[in-house]
Amino acid sequence: MSRRFTPKVVTANALIEGDVVYLTEDDRWSRHHHEAELIEDEAHAQMRLLSAQAQHLLVVGAYLADAKAGPNGPEPTHFRETFRTRGPSNYAHGKQAKTPKDGPHV
Amino acid sequence: MYKYNDFDEAFVRTRVAQFSQQVARRIDGSLTEDEFKPLRLMNGLYLQLHAYMLRVAIPYGTLDSRKMRQLAHIADTWDKGYGHFTTRQNIQYNWPKLSDVPAILGALADVEMHAIQTSGNTVRNVTADHFAGAAADEIADPRPYAELLRQWSTDHPEFQFLPRKFKIAITGAPNDRAVTKAHDIGLRMVTNAAGEPGFEVIVGGGLGRTPLIGQTVREFLPEADLLPYVEAVLSVYNLLGRRDNKFKARIKITLHETGKEELSRMIEERFEEIRGSFSGADQALLEEIRAAFAPPAFKTAPTDAHYAAQARDPAYRAWADTNLARHRNADYAIVTVSLKAHGATPGDASSAQMRVLAELAETYGHDELRISHEQNVILPHVHKGDLPAVHAALKAAGLATANVGLISDIIACPGMDYCSLATARSIPIATQIAERFKELDLEHEIGPMKIKISGCINACGHHHVGHIGILGLDRAGVENYQITLGGDGTETASIGEKAGPGFAYDEVVPAIERLISAYLETRLEPAETFLAAFRRLGPAPFKAALYPEEGNRNAA
Numbered sequence A: 001m002s003r004r005f006t007p008k009v010v011t012a013n014a015l016i017e018g019d020v021v022y023l024t025e026d027d028r029w030s031r032h033h034h035e036a037e038l039i040e041d042e043a044h045a046q047m048r049l050l051s052a053q054a055q056h057l058l059v060v061g062a063y064l065a066d067a068k069a070g071p072n073g074p075e076p077t078h079f080r081e082t083f084r085t086r087g088p089s090n091y092a093h094g095k096q097a098k099t100p101k102d103g104p105h106v
Numbered sequence B: 001m002y003k004y005n006d007f008d009e010a011f012v013r014t015r016v017a018q019f020s021q022q023v024a025r026r027i028d029g030s031l032t033e034d035e036f037k038p039l040r041l042m043n044g045l046y047l048q049l050h051a052y053m054l055r056v057a058i059p060y061g062t063l064d065s066r067k068m069r070q071l072a073h074i075a076d077t078w079d080k081g082y083g084h085f086t087t088r089q090n091i092q093y094n095w096p097k098l099s100d101v102p103a104i105l106g107a108l109a110d111v112e113m114h115a116i117q118t119s120g121n122t123v124r125n126v127t128a129d130h131f132a133g134a135a136a137d138e139i140a141d142p143r144p145y146a147e148l149l150r151q152w153s154t155d156h157p158e159f160q161f162l163p164r165k166f167k168i169a170i171t172g173a174p175n176d177r178a179v180t181k182a183h184d185i186g187l188r189m190v191t192n193a194a195g196e197p198g199f200e201v202i203v204g205g206g207l208g209r210t211p212l213i214g215q216t217v218r219e220f221l222p223e224a225d226l227l228p229y230v231e232a233v234l235s236v237y238n239l240l241g242r243r244d245n246k247f248k249a250r251i252k253i254t255l256h257e258t259g260k261e262e263l264s265r266m267i268e269e270r271f272e273e274i275r276g277s278f279s280g281a282d283q284a285l286l287e288e289i290r291a292a293f294a295p296p297a298f299k300t301a302p303t304d305a306h307y308a309a310q311a312r313d314p315a316y317r318a319w320a321d322t323n324l325a326r327h328r329n330a331d332y333a334i335v336t337v338s339l340k341a342h343g344a345t346p347g348d349a350s351s352a353q354m355r356v357l358a359e360l361a362e363t364y365g366h367d368e369l370r371i372s373h374e375q376n377v378i379l380p381h382v383h384k385g386d387l388p389a390v391h392a393a394l395k396a397a398g399l400a401t402a403n404v405g406l407i408s409d410i411i412a413c414p415g416m417d418y419c420s421l422a423t424a425r426s427i428p429i430a431t432q433i434a435e436r437f438k439e440l441d442l443e444h445e446i447g448p449m450k451i452k453i454s455g456c457i458n459a460c461g462h463h464h465v466g467h468i469g470i471l472g473l474d475r476a477g478v479e480n481y482q483i484t485l486g487g488d489g490t491e492t493a494s495i496g497e498k499a500g501p502g503f504a505y506d507e508v509v510p511a512i513e514r515l516i517s518a519y520l521e522t523r524l525e526p527a528e529t530f531l532a533a534f535r536r537l538g539p540a541p542f543k544a545a546l547y548p549e550e551g552n553r554n555a556a
């Protein structure tokens, strides 16, 4: 039996300003991890990644990141991805500088 | 200060124009990211965790007030009001927008700066002793040679596709402040029996995955032979260097696999072949360059103010003790401005601080500034009579921290707060150590101490050559920090030894504290530094301090 597939989200950086973005189920790029589509199937994950990589007018560096379901939507499981939802720890820059929900979609 | 010649100017402007078009074509979709990525990297533009990052070269770490003000202007206009100085004597902007990068490069070109060859498999920014042209122990200013090497290597057709990146460091003094033994080529100025200046040529040093101290392939190279010899090293490397395996592609591996004797023989052979083709034009150019680096007109004035301030003001005295170095002119001092205020990010300077530094350089420092690989800023030529005024201005700008060379003067790479290659954070480890030892009020008691932190195996934070090195790793999805002991980046270079198992994020500061207590208990006298004590005693007492539970287990 094959190993259980770890759920994924598709993440990337916005092309112009580089902010971290996540692919949603309805094909938008959200600034919020919890709005991402949680992908539980490997083949579907590859499809979604390909479709993300094709959107090179909007994003750069798309990849699949491990995630898990949470009460408000998908949550990161690795600290690197947690940091990406916030910004650096030495200044209140990046996402943490903005109040949640205010970020425009790409 | 050295001025670009017309060729340089035209070259940089052309590159800016080309890159502007490439950015426009990336944004309108005519270039894919796969096509664009090598182009942006050639222009110093990286994609990091939270944003793009633009890496700007500061050749041999030298700036003047005009350049520094422009760096401040860029930080304010297109970034978040600060810049990060790195161990490569570069400045990095952490938040540029892709669409603004052409304008930034244009603004850099206005002050003869650029971001070319800060990436890729080329000869990178040549780094130099940050006290160049000022140090009392210097044989000659190394920067004219660094500039000669820069001009020769920039866009050199033979060396644009080396097996891997190539770093050259140069120092004009026997005391090595440029970590020459950890570079692909290290050039250390020495004199021969006749008193003539030349270079000890060290090849194959490097940190990263396989840390190695370079080996001397030539004890004494006459200065006139510098360019043909360096070209010989590069062309032998270009031929032998492995292109099949990225991790084995640096010249340090070539040296290891070929052997020093055979490599030296091949270099000498190639050198003899090409030497004749260097018609002396390089020497004429060197003379020209040297004129541009002529020392400033040092003034003669009373120095009393400095001594009076030292006698009167303990804060000034502490700063003078740690942050001043001996200048070749006895009435002058070299000022190291610490970018390591306790709790602040090592190497970061706000635009306001950059402007203060520019102003001070202009008013009191013969308009010269340097960036050190230790992530501090140097005012290389300050008359002693002006030091109290300089100190006061620095203090007002939050730049008078008296900690150069002490435990809080930590090198830390950006780590996982910014860098996409990182396996753990480094900045918060640095700030926590600095704050803890400030709280303990121990740093002057501890004395000379170099802690260096990297956020991954690439070792941009030089952790292998830290007296205490800290390497951040990802162990099964948790940040974990490996400690190395006894590293040294100077002329007595050594690679630190791994102490043992790594520490969790919140265990690092207590571990360092135990280490320091062990040192304070075992040193023979206050003058015996941590490194000296480590060399005398070996790792045992320090390991015992780091892993007390092991001792307990053995005793049980």
Ligand code: SF4
Residues within 6 Å of the ligand: B413, B414, B415, B416, B419, B420, B421, B422, B423, B454, B455, B456, B457, B458, B459, B460, B461
């Ligand atoms: S050492 Fe690693 S984490 Fe630190 S800057 Fe270099 S590549 Fe990034």
